[in-house]
Amino acid sequence: MELQLALDLVDIPGAKEVVAEVAEHIDIVEIGTPVVINEGLRAVKEIKEAFPALRVLADLKIMDAGGYEVMKASEAGADIITVLGVSDDSTIRGAVEEARKQNKKIMVDMINVKDIEGRAKEIDALGVDYICVHSGYDHQAAGKNSFEELMAIKRVVKQAKTAIAGGIKLNTLPEVIKANPDLVIVGGGITGQEDKKATAAEMKRLVRQA
Ligand SMILES: O=C([C@H](O)CO)[C@H](O)[C@H](O)COP(=O)(O)O
Numbered sequence: 635m636e637l638q639l640a641l642d643l644v645d646i647p648g649a650k651e652v653v654a655e656v657a658e659h660i661d662i663v664e665i666g667t668p669v670v671i672n673e674g675l676r677a678v679k680e681i682k683e684a685f686p687a688l689r690v691l692a693d694l695k696i697m698d699a700g701g702y703e704v705m706k707a708s709e710a711g712a713d714i715i716t717v718l719g720v721s722d723d724s725t726i727r728g729a730v731e732e733a734r735k736q737n738k739k740i741m742v743d744m745i746n747v748k749d750i751e752g753r754a755k756e757i758d759a760l761g762v763d764y765i766c767v768h769s770g771y772d773h774q775a776a777g778k779n780s781f782e783e784l785m786a787i788k789r790v791v792k793q794a795k796t797a798i799a800g801g802i803k804l805n806t807l808p809e810v811i812k813a814n815p816d817l818v819i820v821g822g823g824i825t826g827q828e829d830k831k832a833t834a835a836e837m838k839r840l841v842r843q844a
Pocket residue numbers: 640641642664666667668693769770771799800801802819820821822823
C-alpha cells in the first residue's frame with residue numbers, strides 16, 4: 635500500500651516547502667486541480683524538477699480530449715494523470731493510449747459516478763492503471779466519505795490498482811487500511827496539521843505495515 639500527498643491549496647513555493655518537509659514519508663505527490671488552475675502545468679514541471687525521486691500526479695480531472703491533455707501533462711513531467719470516470723469511454727481510451735506511448739499511468743477518479751460497481755468494471759476493462767473512489771470537497775461538506783465505495787470497487791476490479799481520496803485523516807486511516815486499497819490519498823489530513831512531517835511519517839508507517 636502506498637501514500638500520496640495531495641497539494642490543493644498552495645502556490646508553487648508553498649508546494650515545494652510542504653514536499654521538502656514530508657518527501658521521505660510519501661510515495662507520490664499530487665499537484666491538485668486548484669493548483670493546476672492557479673499555476674498551470676508549470677507546477678507539475680517545477681515539482682518534478684525539484685523532487686525527481688518522487689512520482690508526480692497531475693490531478694487534471696480530464697473530461698474530454700484525453701489523449702491531448704495526457705500528452706501535455708506528460709510533457710510537463712507528470713508520471714500519473716487523472717481522468718474522470720464519468721467521461722465517455724473514448725476519452726478514457728484516448729488517455730490510456732497516450733499514456734502507454736509516453737510510459738505514464740492513468741488514474742480514473744470516480745467522483746460523482748452513480749453506479750460505482752458497474753462503471754468500475756467497465757473502466758477496469760479499458761486498461762487504466764488506477765481506479766480511485768473520491769469524496770470531493772463538496773461531498774465532504776455534506777458528511778460523505780468513500781469507504782463503502784472502496785469496498786464496492788474492490789469486489790469487481792481485477793486489473794487496475796485501487797485508490798481512495800477525500801477527507802482521510804490520521805484517525806480514519808485505520809478504517810481505510812482495513813479495506814486494503816493499493817493507494818491512499820491524503821490532502822488536508824497532512825497539509826492542515828501543524829506537524830506535517832510527523833503526521834506523514836505516522837501515516838506512512840500505518841500504510842507500509844498494511
Ligand atoms: O481531488 C481533490 C479535491 O477534488 C480538490 O481538488 C483532493 O486532492 C482530494 O480530495 C484529497 O484532498 P483531501 O480531501 O483534503 O484529503
